[in-house]
Amino acid sequence: MRKKVTVIGAGNVGATAAMRVAEKGLADVVLVDVLEGVPAGKALDIAEAAPIEKHDCRIIGCTNQYADAKDSDVVIITAGIPRKPGMSRDDLLATNMGIMKTVVKEVAAVAPNAILIVVSNPLDAMCHVAFEASGFPKERVVGMAGVLDSARFRAFIAMEVNVSVENIHAFVLGGHGDTMVPISRYSTVAGIPVTELIAPDRLAAIEKRTREGGAEIVGLLKTGSAYYAPASGAVEMTEAILKDKKKILPCAAYLEGEYGINNLFVGVPVKLGDRGVEEIIEIKLDDKERKALQHSADTVKKLVEDMKRLSK
Numbered sequence: 001m002r003k004k005v006t007v008i009g010a011g012n013v014g015a016t017a018a019m020r021v022a023e024k025g026l027a028d029v030v031l032v033d034v035l036e037g038v039p040a041g042k043a044l045d046i047a048e049a050a051p052i053e054k055h056d057c058r059i060i061g062c063t064n065q066y067a068d069a070k071d072s073d074v075v076i077i078t079a080g081i082p083r084k085p086g087m088s089r090d091d092l093l094a095t096n097m098g099i100m101k102t103v104v105k106e107v108a109a110v111a112p113n114a115i116l117i118v119v120s121n122p123l124d125a126m127c128h129v130a131f132e133a134s135g136f137p138k139e140r141v142v143g144m145a146g147v148l149d150s151a152r153f154r155a156f157i158a159m160e161v162n163v164s165v166e167n168i169h170a171f172v173l174g175g176h177g178d179t180m181v182p183i184s185r186y187s188t189v190a191g192i193p194v195t196e197l198i199a200p201d202r203l204a205a206i207e208k209r210t211r212e213g214g215a216e217i218v219g220l221l222k223t224g225s226a227y228y229a230p231a232s233g234a235v236e237m238t239e240a241i242l243k244d245k246k247k248i249l250p251c252a253a254y255l256e257g258e259y260g261i262n263n264l265f266v267g268v269p270v271k272l273g274d275r276g277v278e279e280i281i282e283i284k285l286d287d288k289e290r291k292a293l294q295h296s297a298d299t300v301k302k303l304v305e306d307m308k309r310l311s312k
């Protein structure tokens with residue numbers, strides 16, 4: 001039987017992710033949105049490209065109904081509003097919290113064994129909403145942020161040293177916001193630590209650009225936020241799960257004591273396979289890195305507390 005991936009939200013990130021899942025031949029795709037016609041239209045458009053792109057994945061779009069999402073293996077959730085210039089991801093909290101709760105309840109009813117990949121922002125807080133609204137075990141709720149932030153870090157390192165992006169491994173930990181923690185010490189170019197190849201001031205500038213990578217694109221687009229790279233991130237995670245790759249990727253995962261953090265979704269390296277988050281990898285951090293991760297976790301915790309207040 002072919003695998004099934006449902007993508008909630010047929011906007012920029014959702015439609016791009018749906019297209020990539022189909023074009024990589026990973027699974028049949030169901031695209032769901034509140035908008036009339038848009039998910040069906042985009043799905044048909046992607047299906048009509050299939051003969052040229054050479055895949056046989058079926059893709060359909062639905063408005064406000066989840067029956068076709070039944071028994072999905074993976075559900076990618078992009079529903080919500082994106083940022084506009086001057087907005088932080090946290091400004092989306094109240095609106096996206098309500099949307100997340102509604103869609104996750106629908107999804108959990110028809111696809112009780114699915115693995116949820118949360119993409120909507122503010123990411124780490126939205127993972128909490130999805131975790132609570134679904135009632136799924138922590139292994140099956142995971143957030144896409146670290147893959148994107150690390151891809152940005154990798155792209156900037158590759159530009160700096162002028163080598164293939166494929167040679168670059170990099171980690172960004174922490175919440176998906178200004179407090180994220182690029183870990184240069186564990187980032188390498190063909191196995192060589194970047195700290196040996198790039199001068200400290202240049203490296204600091206690259207780390208800063210990574211932290212502000214989302215805002216840089218919002219500032220250029222003006223009408224919304226990034227979507228090609230976010231969609232790629234969600235699809236890399238989807239592929240790792242569907243193919244049971246046991247791939248180590250930085251993702252937002254529910255921590256219960258790991259890294260000294262409790263009951264919070266925060267970005268850390270995890271092993272992704274067909275059971276979802278199969279393991280949380282604890283890498284050794286120095287004092288400065290540990291403090292930066294804790295500070296980032298504290299900002300996530302504040303958002304979670306804000307959500308509790310908003311729900312009252």
Ligand code: APR
Pocket residue numbers: 008009010011012013014032033034035078079080081082083092096099102103119120121122224225226227230
């Ligand atoms: N159910 C399904 N879809 C919904 C719902 C809902 N309850 N509410 C909103 N949507 C849809 C919108 O109709 C829209 O088509 O979600 C889609 C969001 O698409 P865009 O506005 O294009 O936003 P996008 O750039 O895709 O970002 C989506 O991902 O990266 C994050 O910060 C970003 O939170 C944002 C999310």
